[in-house]
Amino acid sequence: MTQKRAYTGDYADKTLYLPGPTEVREEVLDAMAQPMFGHRMDRMTDLYTEIVENTKSFLDTDDDVIILTASGTEFWEATTLNLVEERMLVPTSGAFSERQADVAERLGKQVDRIEYEWGKAVDPADVRAALETSDDGYDAVGMVMNETSTGVRNPVEAVGDLLGEYPDTCFVVDAISCLGGDYVDTEAHNIDAIFTSTQKAFAMPPGLAVCTVSDAAYERELGADSASWYGGFQRCLDYYDRKGQTHSTPAIPLMLAYREQMEHMLAEGHHERDRRHHEMAEHTRDWAREQFGLFAETGFESQTVTCVENTRDIDVAATVETVSEEYDMLFSSGYGTLAEESFRIGHMGEHTVESVRALTDAIEDVADL
Ligand SMILES: Cc1ncc(COP(=O)(O)O)c(C=O)c1O
Incomplete structure (x- = not known):
């Protein structure tokens, strides 16, 4: 059983290269300390x-x-409750897409999965085939854009394009570990709802979740008699229209932090932010190819999280621990059963090629590469 432990406040600062939470600017942290x-x-x-x-x-x-005050998981539930009356199609290719499918099932929906081996990307042709052969069609296709467990960036644009031929099927995209670091034109690709958590590529503290809602998704909710209360699109958006506020008490300090960070994000702009993330991803991938291998299918590597295949059989847990102790830098072991087979580097938010190089140098040193 878990025992109570004392939070001492005496911990070394670590530079975070996790797939979230990630580094947050000092000004953004300071913005939270205001009278309530x-x-x-x-x-x-x-x-x-x-x-x-x-x-x-x-x-x-x-x-x-x-x-909303919530982690991004809230929008797996809310999008399913708001948009799916009965049937949902979910391509699964890693831990998070499997969880998206589980969530929908727990909410009583009929979920058809297209299952891929971990590390593989979703093939839009399979989504088309599932749509074409389905007798009753789907209320929604749910997809994870960036599979954080495997470092795969799925082709949501191509899937969204083909969904243009299926206007009764909403397209729900979990972009939790990439939005803000990997640009996607939601309207051009028929995305009805795309969501993230603030502790990822937005580089804010955790605790807020962000979701876009298309007109079609807003209207679709009208027909659903079991829409989410907390994450109901209509409740949230109608309240915003009438009062410019949230329907219940939000985490005000986090919204102050959000305000500050969004200024920086707007000053950089999404094109430049996308370019910087592209550069970091290229650097990390080049390093990983030279020293190890890449877990993700070639051509579908993530722009924010690189999953390195542990081809040299290093002790991943020990390397993570020693890099943390000696360099005060924290990266992630592989996800779940991949803990020792791979490790993951989050290159998102405030990071730069230089800061990522500092980590890859530290790993080389500790693992004696
Ligand atoms: C792709 C993806 N989906 C969902 C989640 C869950 O996000 P949160 O913990 O913010 O609810 C994560 C968290 O890492 C994720 O990477």
Whole structure:
């Protein structure tokens, strides 16, 4: 049984190269330390409308945006409850897409999976085949854009394009570990809802979740009699329209941090941010190919999380531990059963090629490569 342990406050600062949480700017942390105010004050409307509208500008979308106090997992539940009456198609290729399918099943939906070996990417032709052969069609296709467990970047654009021929099927994209570091044009690719958690490529503290909502998704919810209460698109967006606030008390300090960080993200712009992440991913991949191997299928490697295949059979747990102790840098072992077969480097948010190189140098040193 878990025993109580004391939080001493005495911990070394570690530079985070996890697939989230990731590094957060000092100014963003400082922005949280303000006297509290009420969530029905005008000041809250100023704050919430600013962060919502700035997020739309950053993502370059006219779709609606909801920012909720929750982790991104909330939007697996909410999108399923809001958009899926009966049937959902979920291609699974790693831990998170499997969980997306599980969540929908627990909510009583009929889920058809297209199963791939971990490390492989979703093939749009398989999605098309499933849609074509299904007798009753699907209310939604749910897909993970960036499989954090395997470092695979799935081709959501191509799947979204083919879904243009299926207007009754909504497209729900979990972009939790890449949005903000891997640009996708949601409207051009028929994405009805795409969501993330703030502790990933947005480089904010954890605790808020962000989701875009297309007009079609908003309307679709009208027909559902079991839509989510907390994450109901209509409840959230109607409240925003009327009051410019959230329907229940939000984590105000996190929204202050969000406001500060969104200023930096807007100043950089999504094109430049995408380019910087591309550069970091290339550096990490080149290093991984030279020293080890890549776990992800060639051509589908993530722009924010590289999953390195442990071809040299190093002791991953010990390497992670020693790099943490000696260099105060934290990266991740492989996910679940892949713990020793692979390790993962999060190159997202505030990181740069230089900061990622500092980690890859440290790994080389510790693992004696
Ligand atoms: C692809 C993906 N989906 C969902 C989640 C769950 O996100 P959260 O813990 O913020 O709810 C994660 C977390 O790492 C993830 O990487």
